[in-house]
Amino acid sequence: MKLLSAAQTRALDQATIQAQHITSADLMERAAGAVTNWLLDELLLDYDTEIQVCCGPGNNGGDGLVVARQLHRAGYPVQLWLLPAARHSTDFTHQKQQLPTGLAVRQIAPDNLPTITAGTVVVDALFGTGLSRPLEGLAAALVRHLNDSDATVVAVDIPSGLYADATQPADSAVMRATYTLSFELPKLAFLLPQNASFVGDWRLLPIGLDAQAIQNMACAIHFVTADELRGRLPKRPKFSHKGTFGHALLLAGSKGKIGAAVLATQACLRAGVGLMTTRVPAVGYDILQISAPEAMCLADPATDFLTELPDLTPYAAVGIGPGLGQHDDTRAVLRQLLETAQVPLIIDADALNLLGAQPELQQLLPPDSLLTPHPKEFERLVGEPARDDYHRLDQLRNFAGRTGCYCVLKGAYTALAAPDGALYFNSTGNPGMASGGSGDVLTGLLLALRAHQGISPLAAALVGLHAHGRAADLALPHTGHAGLLASDIVRFIGPALEELMDE
Numbered sequence: 302m303k304l305l306s307a308a309q310t311r312a313l314d315q316a317t318i319q320a321q322h323i324t325s326a327d328l329m330e331r332a333a334g335a336v337t338n339w340l341l342d343e344l345l346l347d348y349d350t351e352i353q354v355c356c357g358p359g360n361n362g363g364d365g366l367v368v369a370r371q372l373h374r375a376g377y378p379v380q381l382w383l384l385p386a387a388r389h390s391t392d393f394t395h396q397k398q399q400l401p402t403g404l405a406v407r408q409i410a411p412d413n414l415p416t417i418t419a420g421t422v423v424v425d426a427l428f429g430t431g432l433s434r435p436l437e438g439l440a441a442a443l444v445r446h447l448n449d450s451d452a453t454v455v456a457v458d459i460p461s462g463l464y465a466d467a468t469q470p471a472d473s474a475v476m477r478a479t480y481t482l483s484f485e486l487p488k489l490a491f492l493l494p495q496n497a498s499f500v501g502d503w504r505l506l507p508i509g510l511d512a513q514a515i516q517n518m519a520c521a522i523h524f525v526t527a528d529e530l531r532g533r534l535p536k537r538p539k540f541s542h543k544g545t546f547g548h549a550l551l552l553a554g555s556k557g558k559i560g561a562a563v564l565a566t567q568a569c570l571r572a573g574v575g576l577m578t579t580r581v582p583a584v585g586y587d588i589l590q591i592s593a594p595e596a597m598c599l600a601d602p603a604t605d606f607l608t609e610l611p612d613l614t615p616y617a618a619v620g621i622g623p624g625l626g627q628h629d630d631t632r633a634v635l636r637q638l639l640e641t642a643q644v645p646l647i648i649d650a651d652a653l654n655l656l657g658a659q660p661e662l663q664q665l666l667p668p669d670s671l672l673t674p675h676p677k678e679f680e681r682l683v684g685e686p687a688r689d690d691y692h693r694l695d696q697l698r699n700f701a702g703r704t705g706c707y708c709v710l711k712g713a714y715t716a717l718a719a720p721d722g723a724l725y726f727n728s729t730g731n732p733g734m735a736s737g738g739s740g741d742v743l744t745g746l747l748l749a750l751r752a753h754q755g756i757s758p759l760a761a762a763l764v765g766l767h768a769h770g771r772a773a774d775l776a777l778p779h780t781g782h783a784g785l786l787a788s789d790i791v792r793f794i795g796p797a798l799e800e801l802m803d804e
């Protein structure tokens with residue numbers, strides 16, 4: 302799915318109206334109808350629920366007017382509140398004229414704000430994608446009043462005061478919605494940690510926006526759904542053998558962190574690699590052989606950390622990082638790997654920290670390598686803290702462009718920047734994954750997909766990120782959030798990948 306800018310969203314509105322030969326009022330009726338149906342079917346409003354609909358002066362307010370009309374006609378006790386404004390949109394004015402006479406209109410004023418009691422549902426239709434400046438005055442006072450209440454707030458399209466694709470100034474008033482109902486497509490703002498407390502639970506309501514117009518819109522930011530990935534993973538042919546799926550090498554582990562090597566190895570095996578060799582320091586040899594008998598193990602001459610790079614000739618892809626430690630000799634291994642590798646690399650964890658500590662090593666990164674930092678590792682990699690989440694995304698795209706690599710930024714919606722500047726957000730996963738070892742599992746999974754000759758670098762990264770989160774989602778009913786371990790994710794990699802395979 303494309304993550305359109307606010308300006309593009311408005312253009313899409315117009316394109317839909319033209320393509321479908323409808324009026325903007327028709328489209329508004331559809332949008333508001335979807336909100337009303339959601340309130341009735343999902344929020345399960347009952348006839349006693351007090352519903353306060355707060356409308357601003359533009360089309361977001363127009364949506365609110367239609368929701369109020371529809372709920373009133375259906376017999377629900379709606380109170381309608383309007384924010385005074387010098388100008389109103391044409392559609393707002395039109396919808397106001399359509400209000401039934403029995404529906405009282407209340408003007409919001411400093412001494413006349415909606416009274417919120419236990420169980421009140423507020424429909425926030427103050428401002429949508431037309432927000433042009435931070436909220437102030439009465440609008441800000443209303444938002445703060447509602448934020449201080451216990452109301453269940455349902456934001457229409459986007460929480461009022463929140464920019465769809467930029468950071469609003471610190472301390473500006475933004476509605477803290479319980480639910481945000483966005484039309485057809487999500488907004489970039491929903492995916493960023495800095496906005497989590499405003500956006501709440503977000504849902505997409507289809508309203509028949511023109512598919513062709515969406516397809517024609519130039520947009521380099523995507524929210525990747527399972528539907529878009531289905532078929533990107535080739536089916537295993539009947540006459541395949543272990544050579545078909547590549548031989549992967551993993552360089553991982555140090556004393557006390559052999560578990561990271563084990564988890565990454567197991568994940569790589571479960572992701573369907575043909576052959577797997579893991580290089581660990583000697584201390585890890587027995588551990589790995591016992592816990593991952595399907596893998597071959599190459600012990601380093603040193604006991605506690607890696608000091609030598611093995612011959613790379615047999616391997617189709619190389620992963621480095623999980624549990625590696627940052628010893629000088631290990632850094633020399635990383636340098637030698639970067640200088641000599643002719644195959645795709647997956648770089649994670651301490652290998653990223655080593656790249657951050659010695660930025661000149663970054664110039665050696667072979668093109669199309671895949672790096673998988675979490676935000677702290679990414680900060681070390683670029684050597685500069687981000688001002689906010691949007692700035693961090695800029696840094697991510699710049700890094701991918703500068704190095705010619707694919708770079709991940711792990712989070713609730715893990716982002717992936719491609720060398721061409723495109724940005725992809727993953728849609729799977731759950732908070733149970735925020736515990737030690739899940740990153741190691743991702744490295745192993747991605748390593749298997751990069752070793753596979755039939756998958757492009759981009760598809761490998763997207764399928765890997767999706768399957769990692771999906772495996773955790775499949776494990777969740779068996780473990781609960783707190784009980785979800787990295788090894789549980791490993792168990793469900795197979796089923797998660799199966800869902801994406803060619804028919």
Ligand SMILES: NC(=O)C1=CN([C@@H]2O[C@H](COP(=O)(O)OP(=O)(O)OC[C@H]3O[C@@H](n4cnc5c(N)ncnc54)[C@H](OP(=O)(O)O)[C@@H]3O)[C@@H](O)[C@H]2O)[C@@H](O)CC1
Nearest residue numbers: 310314329332359360361428429430431432433434435458
């Ligand atoms: N796109 C779609 O597919 C569909 C879109 N639909 C709906 O349309 C919504 C977008 O409507 P919209 O463009 O009229 O903008 P909206 O947010 O209502 O407000 C603009 C007004 O607010 C004003 N204003 C702005 N900032 C302000 C501030 N800080 N403080 C005070 N005033 C401020 C601004 O004034 P101005 O900036 O001109 O001074 C202008 O008067 C969209 O979110 C969705 O709900 C659906 O109906 C159908 C499908």
Ligand SMILES: [K+]
Nearest residue numbers: 425428459461
């Ligand atoms: K809103």
